[in-house]
Amino acid sequence: MNEAYRTTKIKTAQINQALGVFIFTFGIIITIAMVFTETFVQQMTDLFAGLVLMGIGGGMLWKSKQTLKKYKEAN
Amino acid sequence: MLSGIDYFIVIAYIVGMLLLGLYFKKFVSSSEDYFLGGKSLPFWAIGMSIVVSDIGALDFVGVSGQAYRYGIAVGNFDWVGSVPAMLLAAFIFIPYFWRGGMYTIPEYLGRRYNKSVRTIASATWILFFALDLGVLFWASAVLLNVLMGWPIWISILSTAGVVGLYTYFGGITAVIMTDVVQMIIMFIGGFALVFLSLDAVGGWENMVEKIGAMGPEYQSHFDIIRPIDTKSPFPWTGILFGLTFVMANAYMIGNQSIVQRCLTAKNEWHAKASMIFGSALKMFIPILVLFPGLMAVVVHPNLADGDQALPMMIKTILPPGLVGLMFAAFFAGLMSSVDSLLNSTATLFTKDIYEPFIKKNADDQHYLKVGQITTLVLLGLGVATAPMSSDFPGIYVAIQTFMSYFQGPLFAILLLGIFWKRSTQWGGLSALVIGIGFAIFLNVFKAGFFTIEDPFLYISWWSFLLAFIINVVVSLMTKKHTKAELDGLVFSSKILTQTSSINKTL
Numbered sequence: 001m002n003e004a005y006r007t008t009k010i011k012t013a014q015i016n017q018a019l020g021v022f023i024f025t026f027g028i029i030i031t032i033a034m035v036f037t038e039t040f041v042q043q044m045t046d047l048f049a050g051l052v053l054m055g056i057g058g059g060m061l062w063k064s065k066q067t068l069k070k071y072k073e074a075n
Numbered sequence: 076m077l078s079g080i081d082y083f084i085v086i087a088y089i090v091g092m093l094l095l096g097l098y099f100k101k102f103v104s105s106s107e108d109y110f111l112g113g114k115s116l117p118f119w120a121i122g123m124s125i126v127v128s129d130i131g132a133l134d135f136v137g138v139s140g141q142a143y144r145y146g147i148a149v150g151n152f153d154w155v156g157s158v159p160a161m162l163l164a165a166f167i168f169i170p171y172f173w174r175g176g177m178y179t180i181p182e183y184l185g186r187r188y189n190k191s192v193r194t195i196a197s198a199t200w201i202l203f204f205a206l207d208l209g210v211l212f213w214a215s216a217v218l219l220n221v222l223m224g225w226p227i228w229i230s231i232l233s234t235a236g237v238v239g240l241y242t243y244f245g246g247i248t249a250v251i252m253t254d255v256v257q258m259i260i261m262f263i264g265g266f267a268l269v270f271l272s273l274d275a276v277g278g279w280e281n282m283v284e285k286i287g288a289m290g291p292e293y294q295s296h297f298d299i300i301r302p303i304d305t306k307s308p309f310p311w312t313g314i315l316f317g318l319t320f321v322m323a324n325a326y327m328i329g330n331q332s333i334v335q336r337c338l339t340a341k342n343e344w345h346a347k348a349s350m351i352f353g354s355a356l357k358m359f360i361p362i363l364v365l366f367p368g369l370m371a372v373v374v375h376p377n378l379a380d381g382d383q384a385l386p387m388m389i390k391t392i393l394p395p396g397l398v399g400l401m402f403a404a405f406f407a408g409l410m411s412s413v414d415s416l417l418n419s420t421a422t423l424f425t426k427d428i429y430e431p432f433i434k435k436n437a438d439d440q441h442y443l444k445v446g447q448i449t450t451l452v453l454l455g456l457g458v459a460t461a462p463m464s465s466d467f468p469g470i471y472v473a474i475q476t477f478m479s480y481f482q483g484p485l486f487a488i489l490l491l492g493i494f495w496k497r498s499t500q501w502g503g504l505s506a507l508v509i510g511i512g513f514a515i516f517l518n519v520f521k522a523g524f525f526t527i528e529d530p531f532l533y534i535s536w537w538s539f540l541l542a543f544i545i546n547v548v549v550s551l552m553t554k555k556h557t558k559a560e561l562d563g564l565v566f567s568s569k570i571l572t573q574t575s576s577i578n579k580t581l
Contacts, residue, residue, distance in 0.1 A: 008115045008341055011102060011113075011115055012115070012116075012117060015099070015102075015120075015248070015252055018095055018098050018099075018252075019095070019252060019255060019256055022091050022095050022256055023256060023259060025087075025091070026087070026088065026091065026260070029083070029084055029087060030084070030396060030400055033080050033084065033395065033396025033397075033399070033400075034396060036078065036079075036080045036394075036395040036396055037394040037395060037396060037397075038394060039394070041271070041274060042271070042394035042396075042397070045267050045270065045271060045394075045397060046394070046396045046397060049263050049264075049267055049397070049400060052263055053259070053260075053263065056259060
């Protein structure tokens, strides 16, 4: 594994971490927004959209944490 | 007007985008980082970025407006008008640009033809992008005006402030990575709108029945292929020749803001894969942008301006929370389109105009600074030209009109440059100049040549054809390039099978 490859991997992981935090936080806000809706369909749409965002954001956070651990330890 | 939670979601989104974009400042230390993201980005991020910068705010408002006025024929722009061209770009054109270590499309044209071709092509793109920025800012004003009641200038200035800051500091890495978030938000918000809109109109079949019963002008709303004598801007001949053969290829292969993204890839495989992944995502776009416009025909049948269809649907169909999400999605698209144009234009100016003509051989930090300052100047220009867009009947048509001036001739010289070794510098130059002049002539005197409402597809086709013929004729009469001059610039079947040496190092 050369240095350029390791640096690129760390950079990508740091980017994913930042994106993950943003998307996950936004997912929480959308899920909370279901409190303000009126019908069941609206509530479920908010809930589903929020959970999808949290799933994507959480996945990115988890993956970036794994990558950072692996490549920083390899230093 | 937005409710409290929607305001909060929109404000949180805008502030979050700003912080996220500013975070990427840490990855910018050279001009290559600023313009090409240090050539280190993955295919999935670039693919999402290509799609979101293409569909952006204009498609959400403009295509929904066109669907409201003319029906599903406008969907051709995202199906036959994108996917085949993206695959062609991935396998044939991107490898040449990537292996050549290029920053811009005009840089390729400069190496293949001459410096004049490079400068004219670059200046034309810069002009187009600057005008495009104005249209984008106007699109934001239309939406903000309907949803939030903000004055036009306040909405234009607030958009410019947020996007300008993160693009100025973070360069193309900030542009691409904020695009990734924006695409996810746009897809989720868009699908939520489609789902609830379908629920509101009583399902697809009910909507088709209601639109069909509204009168003779709605009878062809569900015809994807329109006859030659249609009054809409989408006759099948225009779609086939103007869109599929010329504009789609010119846009996906010759558009700086699209191709520049591929050049940020960490290797050639990722560069090609980004286009292929983007084309897969592109197939979903008509569902997101077209359906709300169609459903608005049933929900709001008497809108004076088709471009109001989407804002009105958001306002009346979506519940609290989702209005904020959808508005954030729309704003996301707008910001994405604006940041792409800002960064691409800064790249074109710095690399094709400033470096060769104003200050050669300066240090890298100097060019980085020039790119950043250009971004700020463009922002001011875009804000100042925004009111021009209000004179056009549809925002999307306005963009296509600007593009039809030069997309055809530019694609003609790009195509012959890659595939025909005999094409010479004088052939390329004369084709570009005469082709653009001819497109402007056709646009000015369109009433005398065409019967349809807006003939931008025909204009791009005829200007492409003329430029193609002129390039061939002039090239045959002038001195051909040597084999050494064409090395790595013209098509060889090896490009399909060989992997670049740079790939092997990563």
